[in-house]
Amino acid sequence: MLFEKISVVNERFEIEHDRYVGIRDGRIIYIGAWRPSGDWGETYNGHGRLLMPGLYNIHGHAAMTLLRGRGENLSLQRWLNEKIFPFEDKLNDRAVDAGTRLAIAEMLRFGTVSFSDMYFFCQTSAKAILESGIKCSLSRGLTVFDGSDYEDTLAYRDNLDLLKNYNGAGDGRLKIDLCIHGEYTSSPKVVEAVARHAKETGSRVHIHMSETKTEHEACKARHGMTPAAYFEARGLFDQPTTAAHCVWLEDGDFEILKRKGVSVAACPVSNMKLASGFAPVPRMMEMGINVGLGTDSAASNNNLNMMQDLALFALLYKGSTGDPTVITPAQALRAATQNGAIAQGRTDSGVIREGARADLVVLNIDQPWMTPTIDLLTNVIYSAQGSDVCLTMVDGKVLYRDGEYTTIDIEKVKYETQKETDAILAQL
Amino acid sequence: MLFEKISVVNERFEIEHDRYVGIRDGRIIYIGAWRPSGDWGETYNGHGRLLMPGLYNIHGHAAMTLLRGRGENLSLQRWLNEKIFPFEDKLNDRAVDAGTRLAIAEMLRFGTVSFSDMYFFCQTSAKAILESGIKCSLSRGLTVFDGSDYEDTLAYRDNLDLLKNYNGAGDGRLKIDLCIHGEYTSSPKVVEAVARHAKETGSRVHIHMSETKTEHEACKARHGMTPAAYFEARGLFDQPTTAAHCVWLEDGDFEILKRKGVSVAACPVSNMKLASGFAPVPRMMEMGINVGLGTDSAASNNNLNMMQDLALFALLYKGSTGDPTVITPAQALRAATQNGAIAQGRTDSGVIREGARADLVVLNIDQPWMTPTIDLLTNVIYSAQGSDVCLTMVDGKVLYRDGEYTTIDIEKVKYETQKETDAILAQL
Numbered sequence: 001m002l003f004e005k006i007s008v009v010n011e012r013f014e015i016e017h018d019r020y021v022g023i024r025d026g027r028i029i030y031i032g033a034w035r036p037s038g039d040w041g042e043t044y045n046g047h048g049r050l051l052m053p054g055l056y057n058i059h060g061h062a063a064m065t066l067l068r069g070r071g072e073n074l075s076l077q078r079w080l081n082e083k084i085f086p087f088e089d090k091l092n093d094r095a096v097d098a099g100t101r102l103a104i105a106e107m108l109r110f111g112t113v114s115f116s117d118m119y120f121f122c123q124t125s126a127k128a129i130l131e132s133g134i135k136c137s138l139s140r141g142l143t144v145f146d147g148s149d150y151e152d153t154l155a156y157r158d159n160l161d162l163l164k165n166y167n168g169a170g171d172g173r174l175k176i177d178l179c180i181h182g183e184y185t186s187s188p189k190v191v192e193a194v195a196r197h198a199k200e201t202g203s204r205v206h207i208h209m210s211e212t213k214t215e216h217e218a219c220k221a222r223h224g225m226t227p228a229a230y231f232e233a234r235g236l237f238d239q240p241t242t243a244a245h246c247v248w249l250e251d252g253d254f255e256i257l258k259r260k261g262v263s264v265a266a267c268p269v270s271n272m273k274l275a276s277g278f279a280p281v282p283r284m285m286e287m288g289i290n291v292g293l294g295t296d297s298a299a300s301n302n303n304l305n306m307m308q309d310l311a312l313f314a315l316l317y318k319g320s321t322g323d324p325t326v327i328t329p330a331q332a333l334r335a336a337t338q339n340g341a342i343a344q345g346r347t348d349s350g351v352i353r354e355g356a357r358a359d360l361v362v363l364n365i366d367q368p369w370m371t372p373t374i375d376l377l378t379n380v381i382y383s384a385q386g387s388d389v390c391l392t393m394v395d396g397k398v399l400y401r402d403g404e405y406t407t408i409d410i411e412k413v414k415y416e417t418q419k420e421t422d423a424i425l426a427q428l
Numbered sequence: 429m430l431f432e433k434i435s436v437v438n439e440r441f442e443i444e445h446d447r448y449v450g451i452r453d454g455r456i457i458y459i460g461a462w463r464p465s466g467d468w469g470e471t472y473n474g475h476g477r478l479l480m481p482g483l484y485n486i487h488g489h490a491a492m493t494l495l496r497g498r499g500e501n502l503s504l505q506r507w508l509n510e511k512i513f514p515f516e517d518k519l520n521d522r523a524v525d526a527g528t529r530l531a532i533a534e535m536l537r538f539g540t541v542s543f544s545d546m547y548f549f550c551q552t553s554a555k556a557i558l559e560s561g562i563k564c565s566l567s568r569g570l571t572v573f574d575g576s577d578y579e580d581t582l583a584y585r586d587n588l589d590l591l592k593n594y595n596g597a598g599d600g601r602l603k604i605d606l607c608i609h610g611e612y613t614s615s616p617k618v619v620e621a622v623a624r625h626a627k628e629t630g631s632r633v634h635i636h637m638s639e640t641k642t643e644h645e646a647c648k649a650r651h652g653m654t655p656a657a658y659f660e661a662r663g664l665f666d667q668p669t670t671a672a673h674c675v676w677l678e679d680g681d682f683e684i685l686k687r688k689g690v691s692v693a694a695c696p697v698s699n700m701k702l703a704s705g706f707a708p709v710p711r712m713m714e715m716g717i718n719v720g721l722g723t724d725s726a727a728s729n730n731n732l733n734m735m736q737d738l739a740l741f742a743l744l745y746k747g748s749t750g751d752p753t754v755i756t757p758a759q760a761l762r763a764a765t766q767n768g769a770i771a772q773g774r775t776d777s778g779v780i781r782e783g784a785r786a787d788l789v790v791l792n793i794d795q796p797w798m799t800p801t802i803d804l805l806t807n808v809i810y811s812a813q814g815s816d817v818c819l820t821m822v823d824g825k826v827l828y829r830d831g832e833y834t835t836i837d838i839e840k841v842k843y844e845t846q847k848e849t850d851a852i853l854a855q856l
Contacts, residue, residue: 065799065800066800067802068799068800068802068807068811069800069801069802069803069804069806069807069810069811070802070803072756072757072803072806072810073752073753073754073755073756073757074752074753075752075753076752079752102796102799105796106796106797109796109797269743271747272743272744272746272747273743273746273747273752273810274746274752275746275747275749275750275751275752276747277747277750278747298797298811301810302806302807302810302811303797303810303811303813304797305797305813308736308739308813311736312740315697315700315701316700318700318701318702318703319699319700319701319703319704319705319706321703322703322705323703324501324502324503324504324507324701324702324703325501325502325503326501327501328500328501329500329501366842368530368533368534368537368838368841368842369534369537369726369731369732369733371493371496371530371842371845371846372493372494372496372497372845372846372849372850373497373846374495374496374497374498374849374853375497375498375500376497378497378500378730379496379497379730382497382500382701382729382730382731383496383497383726383730383731385731385733385736385813385814385815386813386815387813387814387815410796413796414794414796414799417799417800418799418800418801421800421802422800425802
């Protein structure tokens with residue numbers, strides 16, 4: 001495909017106009033002011049359109065679309081214990097398959113090209129992911145409440161299977177990460193075992209960390225150190241790790257994340273909805289910590305629209321710090337794209353440059369709410385709507401365009417999701 | 429028009445399904461489970477659609493769409509002094525006309541049926557408002573820095589003209605309010621004069637109040653009382669008043685607003701963007717203060733999408749109070765509709781019941797991000813997109829439907845807005 005006379009977010013996250021961008025074999029082969037020679041297949045008219053890097057949603061639980069809108073306005077503990085956990089106890093492969101496909105459809109529609117997922121029934125979601133064409137760093141949720149060794153858990157056996165059969169599948173689109181759900185849901189020996197397993201297999205790690213004050217303080221009471229210090233001490237951060245939330249970081253924690261190269265998945269919507277607090281994102285960014293963006297699940301968001309969360313990411317921390325100068329539009333867009341790709345170890349993506357993977361989004365910038373254009377990048381962050389995404393491409397393949405999915409039967413997926421949700425609710 | 433088998437938000441802000449809703453002479457004439465007899469004109473297929481009250485955007489400055497994206501990531505004072513005020517000094521009727529029409533188009537597209545505006549060149553915006561078919565409570569911004577009497581100001585003469593020629597125009601769609609821009613931009617004698625003028629003319633009043641800590645504290649230093657106490661003491665609250673922002677209210681202020689029936693326009697996005705703080709909205713609502721919702725201008729939002737701000741309204745104050753149980757979906761929707769109508773004194777609107785004005789929005793609820801339906805109202809607040817609005821009707825007249833405006837030439841308006849913006853920027 002050849003994008004013709006299109007505006008482009010370049011690798012410095014500035015906008016260039018009237019560019020030709022040529023895609024071949026899944027990669028960006030040409031970017032320039034002149035039409036390249038050769039046969040590029042379809043020519044895409046870039047008038048009134050912006051080509052930007054695809055969005056990386058680096059923390060979520062895709063199949064929890066099944067739980068969208070269940071148990072609103074409850075305290076976190078009541079929400080989990082009365083609404084979420086009993087439903088999850090009844091999950092099955094059919095439901096996870098439907099819910100995951102729905103999540104992927106929603107993500108593609110709003111410009112997400114890759115996501116990091118932590119959940120169960122991962123062999124089922126792996127198939128859905130591969131069929132959809134999206135990228136994913138998938139981790140099997142690990143909680144060990146009964147004192148078992150990691151190697152005795154079902155999660156361990158799942159991890160062996162996933163690493164063997166799915167890691168790197170789909171030309172590298174699917175990657176398998178290891179997981180510790182959180183400090184409070186596993187023992188130190190399990191954390192150490194996962195750290196060893198990650199090191200042996202060269203895996204990345206995905207965890208929840210310091211999401212709520214209660215969790216953060218309980219860790220200190222239990223171990224005499226913060227969750228960040230605890231995970232570092234157990235060796236978990238020796239492999240590249242993404243820590244979701246990080247709302248309650250203390251002074252020394254910033255140094256640990258920086259030193260160990262831990263990426264943070266900021267989840268501003270979920271943190272507001274569950275009243276967890278406002279993460280110290282500007283300070284993390286100032287320290288040079290790699291901060292990406294996550295929606296968290298549709299149960300606590302309640303959608304998977306990264307364009308909406310990107311706007312909020314750029315707004316919220318101004319409010320929480322009282323400083324309107326923090327987080328520029330370019331910083332916000334970089335967080336939602338390149339920083340996410342870095343967190344997933346996909347350094348050939350997340351940015352538009354020759355040679356990079358063609359993981360791209362086309363935005364309609366010819367809209368009333370994008371007028372006037374005084375500063376286009378500012379409009380993209382604060383004014384654009386998720387619905388302005390008119391094309392989402394992964395590895396050069398168009399997966400969503402102008403209301404149509406190329407790999408997903410959306411009516412079937414909606415129907416199946418509602419049916420499976422109703423079936424589970426009927427058991428409760 | 430007859431809506432057929434549509435889901436409806438009823439006047440208790442609960443959802444009923446498969447209803448017939450008949451519109452005639454600008455009002456809702458029939459709501460029921462059976463098809464009414466008679467000729468209703470077009471029948472609207474309600475399958476996969478929700479009929480909800482139109483949204484009320486009760487604080488903004490419409491023509492500031494011209495300033496969308498100008499001067500990002502600056503401190504409030506630098507933003508105002510270096511970017512906003514110099515631009516506004518060059519405003520003219522042509523620019524305000526274009527910017528106002530663009531704002532109205534954007535509001536209609538995302539479900540706003542009525543807005544409260546405070547700005548200059550009001551005769552120009554009044555004409556644009558009347559031609560568009562939207563409702564508006566329009567107030568001429570009043571600032572008096574030079575010690576003049578109110579009656580010596582251009583604003584006073586504008587107000588006389590506006591009240592005489594525009595108040596109640598368009599079958600009541602346009603109403604003229606009086607204005608005090610803020611405590612810090614007028615003297616006590618001017619506040620008292622506007623209070624008298626409002627009382628003589630039966631006008632409502634629109635003000636900014638306690639938006640920033642600096643402003644709030646300076647009032648206390650100057651007058652020995654909070655802005656709320658100051659305005660009450662000067663008699664301004666003897667007429668129905670809408671106070672925008674109210675971020676820094678103190679204990680006694682809540683009592684004043686409650687006692688005087690002052691409505692609050694919460695502006696969560698603008699308050700975040702300008703780092704003004706988080707308003708104590710849950711406490712206001714608990715006290716029974718009438719809280720509505722405003723976008724503020726496109727310069728500090730940066731769009732006029734009330735669906736987006738409604739979601740944020742329901743989310744943000746959970747985060748700022750640390751209590752996930754505050755502001756239910758029904759409370760949020762009521763704030764953005766009925767409470768706004770009350771603030772504007774339009775008690776025959778803002779709610780779907782027989783006899784009420786047909787100020788309505790149709791939402792497409794058959795979307796991936798609205799699936800599954802466990803709690804539809806929750807999906808409407810947290811999951812719906814502004815782009816899911818497929819019809820906006822004011823006084824029974826369709827003003828927006830499926831991508832088309834019936835009263836606005838949107839391509840011309842976009843062109844004119846860009847042209848006028850560029851012309852002003854060229855003078856700076």
